[in-house]
Amino acid sequence: MAYKDEQLYEEKVFKDPVHRYVHVRDLVIWDLIGTAEFQRLRRIKQLGTAYVTFHGAEHSRFNHSLGVYEIVRRILFNFEGRADWNKDERLLSLCAALLHDLGHGPFSHSFEKVFKLDHEDFTKKIILGDTEINQILRKVEPGFPQKVADVINKTYEDKLVVSMISSQIDADRMDYLQRDAYFTGVSYGHFDMERILRVMRPIEDQVVIKASGMHAVEDYIMSRYQMYWQVYFHPVSRSAEVILSKILHRAKDLYQKDYAFSLEPTHFLSIFAGKVTVKDYLRLDESIVLYYFQMWQEETDPILRDLCRRFMNRNLFKYIEFNPNLQLKESRELTRLFTEVGIDPAYYLVVDSSSDLPYDFYRPGEEGERLPINLLMPNQELEELSRQSDIVESISGKKRTDHKLYFPLDFVQTLPDDNPKKARIEVLLGLRKE
Known part of the structure; x- marks a missing residue:
């Protein structure tokens, strides 16, 4: 056989x-x-x-x-x-x-x-x-x-x-x-x-x-x-994902700057260098990644150390609703203020966007076109689902997007109260009224 x-x-x-x-x-x-x-x-x-x-x-x-x-x-x-x-x-x-x-x-x-x-x-x-x-x-x-x-x-x-x-x-x-x-x-x-x-x-x-x-x-x-x-788009899970992404970005950035890791990121080296093989890739799993995060909590680099501690101990970033198209001026001002008070906005001020298209009908020639769900009618003809279902028709082709601005509330709160920049940051983040 x-x-x-x-x-x-x-x-x-x-x-x-x-x-x-x-x-x-x-x-x-x-x-x-x-x-x-x-x-x-x-x-x-x-x-x-x-x-x-x-x-x-x-x-x-x-x-x-x-x-x-x-x-x-x-x-x-x-x-x-x-x-x-x-x-x-x-x-x-x-x-x-x-x-x-x-x-x-x-x-x-x-x-x-x-x-x-x-x-x-x-x-x-x-x-x-x-x-x-x-x-x-x-x-x-x-x-x-x-x-x-x-x-x-x-x-x-x-x-x-x-x-x-x-x-x-x-x-x-x-x-x-x-x-x-x-x-x-x-x-x-x-x-x-x-x-x-x-x-x-x-x-x-x-x-x-x-x-x-x-x-x-x-x-x-x-x-x-x-x-x-x-x-899937829960804002708290996304906060953890933002921190996770920033840890990986920071580790890669430090590697490229020849930073002396206390724990050399051996499993990441080929990925940092952009030369990852299948063998290297298969060596990576979440137990390995979490081991590095656990150990990097004691690194001398303050950003990597802080981000790893946040992720491992669930000290997550807070978030506010944010519209990047309408709040571009506020975003730029926050970036400047964070920099001036010593909080690196590249790692601690993050806009995260999530979007989903729950169902779409066929649109020939469009990028990412999706084949529809077809119903087999009693006469053996095919009908696209949204033509028969009012429920599906109401959400077909409608892409919904959600934006959040993530930041470390504890860093903002520990700024000196007599620092006028703290007050302005809090106003922009909706933590106090003007």
């Missing part, structure tokens, strides 16, 4: 708080889970700094990846025997679902922004490079790693396979909304996934939804909207 067809003697199951069980019968999937690269995901939090706000949010990319695999497994079970589904794509779909987040780094998005890295690029490099993952995928067939990478990269020729893992209603979103809601303890992310899976249909190059399941999809869209604004 070919390796790609081999099954475990007994089905393996993972107990899961969201899906109850994650079922594994394919030897390929079991072998992939056991690789060093996949096990590393246990040490990468799914929600980055959100645990400082929601203390239960300690779950990992490992949890989530298994969940996405399980949802795709259930989708494919429902697709069996349908004319538009090519059963030969089954194992490819399962592998891509399992490995779609393989390249995430510690504190994922903050890390990527600071060092100009791309987790999707590293996912591809891990799958195609000299790794345990690659060795297993090549046993399926020599070109199989490239196929998996293409699905994750959204360039695979069979768009139906891609749409299950990356679309506006995919297994990735369906898992993280429910999983993140469960671990943060909120109710926003819950929707009737079982109903959605039952009404999913494979049509040519996409997954569509039977019209009778429209209300379950409406619930899913609104759950996503609420999760982004109540959890």
Whole structure:
């Protein structure tokens, strides 16, 4: 029997708080889970700094990846025997679902922004490079790693396979909304996934939804909207993320200035130099990063020391609502005043912006165009979701953006009361009236 067809003697199951069980019968999937690269995901939090706000949010990319695999497994079970589904794509779909987040780094998005890295690029490099993952995928067939990478990269020729893992209603979103809601303890992310899976249909190059399941999809869209604004963009979590980003910026800046670290940032050196390899990247996880932050609390550089202490001890920046377009003059004045009183605005005065587009219809030719969610009507015609749903139509194509100005309140409060600049800073920050 070919390796790609081999099954475990007994089905393996993972107990899961969201899906109850994650079922594994394919030897390929079991072998992939056991690789060093996949096990590393246990040490990468799914929600980055959100645990400082929601203390239960300690779950990992490992949890989530298994969940996405399980949802795709259930989708494919429902697709069996349908004319538009090519059963030969089954194992490819399962592998891509399992490995779609393989390249995430510690504190994922903050890390990527600071060092100009791309987790999707590293996912591809891990799958195609000299790794345990690659060795297993090549046993399926020599070109199989490239196929998996293409699905994750959204360039695979069979768009139906891609749409299950990356679309506006995919297994990735369906898992993280429910999983993140469960671990943060909120109710926003819950929707009737079982109903959605039952009404999913494979049509040519996409997954569509039977019209009778429209209300379950409406619930899913609104759950996503609420999760982004109540959890993912929570201003306290963003404060921790701002400090995290500034720590990484400061460490890189000090390295470039030949600062003598008490603890040499060995694991960061290739990243600071812009020459990071896959091997270097895989050595980094959140336990490593937090170790450096813990030790850097004793560094001689006052900014790095202070920022690390803030992050490790949850002494976060305060924030105010801020409109960068209307408050440009105030921002410039605050920057000047912070500099004059000895507070470095590059690290202690930060505008952070978050934006989300909960659902969009297809706009041909536009950058970042998104394929819509299509409903399969009783007459077998396809209708774009927002044309049938007043709820979805009301939020379609509407991008919402939120801006906050973050600053260290304790630094401002410890300025001498007789310093007139303190009073002006407090007025600009809304801490006192003029």
